[in-house]
Amino acid sequence: MSTHASHKKRSGLMDWLTTVDHKKIGILYLIAGGFFFIIGGIEAMLMRIQLIKPENDFVAAETFNQLLTMHGTTMIFFAAMPLIFAFMNAVVPLQIGARDVAFPFVNALGFWLFFFGGVLLNLSWLLGGAPDAGWTAYAPLSTTSGGPGVDFYVLGIQISGIGTLIGGINFLVTIINMRAPGMTFMRMPLFTWTAFVTSGLILFAFPPLTIGLFMLSFDRVFDANFFNPDNGGNILIWEHIFWIFGHPEVYILILPSFGAISEVVATFSRKRLFGYSAMVFATVLIGFLGFMVWVHHMFTVGLGPVANSIFAVATMAIAVPTGVKIFNWLFTMWGGKIVFSTAMLWAVGFIPTFVMGGVTGVMLAIPSADYQFHDSYFVVAHFHYVIVGGVILGLFAGLYYWYPRMFNRVLNETLGKIHFWTFFIGFHLTFFPQHFLGLMGMPRRVFTYLSGQDLDQLNFISSIGAFLMAIGTIVLLINIIISASKKYAPSSDPWNGRTLEWAIPYPTPEYNFAQTPLVRGLDAFWIEKAAGNKGMTPAEPVGDIHMPNPSILPLFMSIGLFSAALGLIYNTITVTIIGIIATFICMFLRSIIDDHGFHIHKEEVEDDLKGVKE
Numbered sequence: 001m002s003t004h005a006s007h008k009k010r011s012g013l014m015d016w017l018t019t020v021d022h023k024k025i026g027i028l029y030l031i032a033g034g035f036f037f038i039i040g041g042i043e044a045m046l047m048r049i050q051l052i053k054p055e056n057d058f059v060a061a062e063t064f065n066q067l068l069t070m071h072g073t074t075m076i077f078f079a080a081m082p083l084i085f086a087f088m089n090a091v092v093p094l095q096i097g098a099r100d101v102a103f104p105f106v107n108a109l110g111f112w113l114f115f116f117g118g119v120l121l122n123l124s125w126l127l128g129g130a131p132d133a134g135w136t137a138y139a140p141l142s143t144t145s146g147g148p149g150v151d152f153y154v155l156g157i158q159i160s161g162i163g164t165l166i167g168g169i170n171f172l173v174t175i176i177n178m179r180a181p182g183m184t185f186m187r188m189p190l191f192t193w194t195a196f197v198t199s200g201l202i203l204f205a206f207p208p209l210t211i212g213l214f215m216l217s218f219d220r221v222f223d224a225n226f227f228n229p230d231n232g233g234n235i236l237i238w239e240h241i242f243w244i245f246g247h248p249e250v251y252i253l254i255l256p257s258f259g260a261i262s263e264v265v266a267t268f269s270r271k272r273l274f275g276y277s278a279m280v281f282a283t284v285l286i287g288f289l290g291f292m293v294w295v296h297h298m299f300t301v302g303l304g305p306v307a308n309s310i311f312a313v314a315t316m317a318i319a320v321p322t323g324v325k326i327f328n329w330l331f332t333m334w335g336g337k338i339v340f341s342t343a344m345l346w347a348v349g350f351i352p353t354f355v356m357g358g359v360t361g362v363m364l365a366i367p368s369a370d371y372q373f374h375d376s377y378f379v380v381a382h383f384h385y386v387i388v389g390g391v392i393l394g395l396f397a398g399l400y401y402w403y404p405r406m407f408n409r410v411l412n413e414t415l416g417k418i419h420f421w422t423f424f425i426g427f428h429l430t431f432f433p434q435h436f437l438g439l440m441g442m443p444r445r446v447f448t449y450l451s452g453q454d455l456d457q458l459n460f461i462s463s464i465g466a467f468l469m470a471i472g473t474i475v476l477l478i479n480i481i482i483s484a485s486k487k488y489a490p491s492s493d494p495w496n497g498r499t500l501e502w503a504i505p506y507p508t509p510e511y512n513f514a515q516t517p518l519v520r521g522l523d524a525f526w527i528e529k530a531a532g533n534k535g536m537t538p539a540e541p542v543g544d545i546h547m548p549n550p551s552i553l554p555l556f557m558s559i560g561l562f563s564a565a566l567g568l569i570y571n572t573i574t575v576t577i578i579g580i581i582a583t584f585i586c587m588f589l590r591s592i593i594d595d596h597g598f599h600i601h602k603e604e605v606e607d608d609l610k611g612v613k614e
């Protein structure tokens with residue numbers, strides 16, 4: 001079978017369900033990740049309403065456990081992860097001068113697996129109760145939790161985890177193989193570098209998670225005893241496996257955010273990034289050290305002073321490359337012609353906020369101190385400073401920065417600034433008091449507290465701050481809706497950009513670059529602009545462009561695994577078998593159908609270049 005040169009133009013919904021275009025997949029990730037961000041946000045609000053006053057009975061204790069677990073799990077796996085994939089998809093191929101990622105079909109499969117994993121997890125609310133053992137699913141809480149909740153957790157994350165793993169591998173191959181002529185590793189934009197290191201971390205961190213989840217599902221579904229001490233298992237094994245994945249996971253999330261900050265700071269300071277090679281080195285070093293420190297999550301389980309000391313020192317070492325990054329951002333701004341666009345505001349707000357998260361991180365890395373801080377609100381404050389103050393602020397900077405490239409329209413700056421100030425002030429109001437709540441003894445993961453313990457006022461302030469963050473998020477949604485009704489922005493290079501993604505006209509053609517650009521140094525587009533050239537110097541003549549065909553198979557494969565998981569959760573093995581067979585049939589079809597893709601002909605490309613529209 002051959003499908004050569006079948007340039008089928010699909011439209012509407014079918015186009016989105018079958019697309020293998022990295023730009024559209026980026027938008028799909030953004031919408032799905034944004035959707036789950038709102039769900040996770042609503043869960044956070046419900047928890048903060050419950051905690052607004054002592055001995056509140058807004059939600060029951062069991063519900064609180066479910067909200068807590070679903071909030072953490074959703075935010076990490078189904079909001080932050082897809083949002084970094086949204087930007088990696090939207091930006092990386094453009095920044096390296098490529099026509100797409102290395103394996104577009106696999107890219108689409110990665111998205112649909114993530115999406116159906118998220119849908120599966122959230123169905124638990126409707127089908128017998130959400131998981132309640134925390135996002136870390138510590139045994140024996142997770143192995144003994146009644147109802148199907150934790151099964152949804154295990155299988156939902158398993159399915160989406162496969163998607164993440166294949167997505168990461170795809171980006172490794174893409175960045176290694178598909179760079180335009182002249183783009184050496186040390187000329188790669190920093191966001192691409194961070195995407196590269198993050199993909200490497202995914203490659204090494206997700207397999208341990210896969211294994212851990214397999215063991216946990218065997219314990220739950222088939223009564224195995226990996227984590228059951230009564231029958232020779234060991235609960236600590238789960239903790240080790242989970243954090244061998246879990247700690248690198250935070251670096252998987254934060255590195256692309258660092259990358260976005262680097263692009264934004266350089267662009268809006270009108271200077272090249274200070275200390276580029278030190279930034280690259282720091283990124284790689286953070287990635288490496290990220291694997292050496294997981295035991296700092298287990299200081300209090302009794303591994304002994306030697307293990308604790310080694311991991312304490314390793315953890316503190318991460319502050320060094322991170323400090324290098326902070327100072328390089330500051331030096332980039334130093335003496336620059338700073339433009340305080342909304343994207344730049346997020347980047348500037350990010351720096352002190354993330355530093356505070358880093359400082360409390362070093363505090364937690366002192367084992368003796370951790371015996372005090374452990375499982376108190378101090379920890380909650382710390383990790384929200386890192387993942388909201390770091391990851392989310394960085395992603396917002398990236399959103400305002402790359403929105404024009406993704407949607408050909410700019411977001412409104414005034415609304416953007418209102419979003420920034422409400423969210424930023426709300427954030428500090430929410431999480432700053434939690435440091436003190438923790439020091440005063442408020443434990444983490446509790447559904448209520450007693451009055452008369454001096455915990456009332458700070459909890460009240462914290463909840464008010466959360467409302468402010470919610471208002472900020474609503475302003476962002478309004479901004480997006482308004483921008484959708486606007487015409488294309490006049491310029492395809494709205495920020496006077498430095499990197500290749502800004503060298504492409506509006507609307508971004510399917511094939512990205514009509515002619516592969518020739519890269520002559522770091523900040524390739526800036527170099528051409530500084531030399532007085534209007535665009536990039538091409539590295540090839542105009543010719544036919546080879547494109548991959550769209551396909552519905554990734555969607556069907558994912559639905560197959562989704563049904564298989566539902567079958568496992570409800571012990572209906574026939575459903576499982578049918579689901580797996582469906583997935584295998586799709587894999588088989590993918591193997592035997594000779595998919596040669598199609599060509600966009602030279603004449604069409606030339607018309608595009610001249611600006612002729614059908």
Ligand code: HEM
Nearest residue numbers: 044047068069072075076080134135380387444445446466
């Ligand atoms: C938007 C504002 C947010 C608010 C108001 C908020 C609030 C909360 C609250 C009240 C808890 C429970 C703390 C406890 O009792 O231990 C919590 C836990 C958690 N949050 Fe958030 N959160 C927010 C955003 C985020 C984001 C963006 C992420 C990650 C990307 C995140 C990740 C987590 C995690 C991992 C947990 C721990 C869950 C567990 O232990 O199972 N949160 N959050």
Ligand SMILES: [Cu+2]
Nearest residue numbers: 247294296297
């Ligand atoms: Cu850690």
